[in-house]
Amino acid sequence: MVGYTENKQNHQRRLRRIEGQVRGLERMVEDDKYCIDILTQVSATSSALQSFAISLLEEHLAHCVAEATLKGGPEAEAKVKEASEAIARLVRS
Template identity: 50%
Template sequence: MAATSVARSSLILRLKRVEGQVRGIARMVNDDRDCIDILTQLSAADQGLRSVAVGLLDEHVAQCLVAAGDASESHRATKLREAHDAIVRLARH
């Protein structure tokens, strides 16, 4: 990924936030906290990862697909297929 430094910083910040959430979830499990509270935190961490995934997809579309517009037909088709497959994977969850 050739993300801009601003985009990269934003993605790293989101990942660090999710990392903290996951550590907190592990503590909750270790402390035998209420299952509903743990599930709520798992959902929040999942949404955080989805946010990162959407950010990466945005960067891919903005940079890789636009750049592929000037490339060969087969390269464009490959990049479009990659984007399509990534969108399908995101939509499944």
């Protein structure tokens, strides 16, 4: 079982909303909307994706990483390293 299983439906809803935002961006470009209005929507979409990523990361830490650290050993070290790398990617993006 993965860490987000309990919130899977919520995550799917959030992703569908984000998908709708992206489709809205495409329509805005198609309809020749004002650049600043499009950029505002890009910012909102980026924030929504970032929020989703943080939520998923929190669940990963609370479930997958915590479980591995209880077991200890190489698996725990690998999970912590994996989480650290994921955090670094999110910070850079």
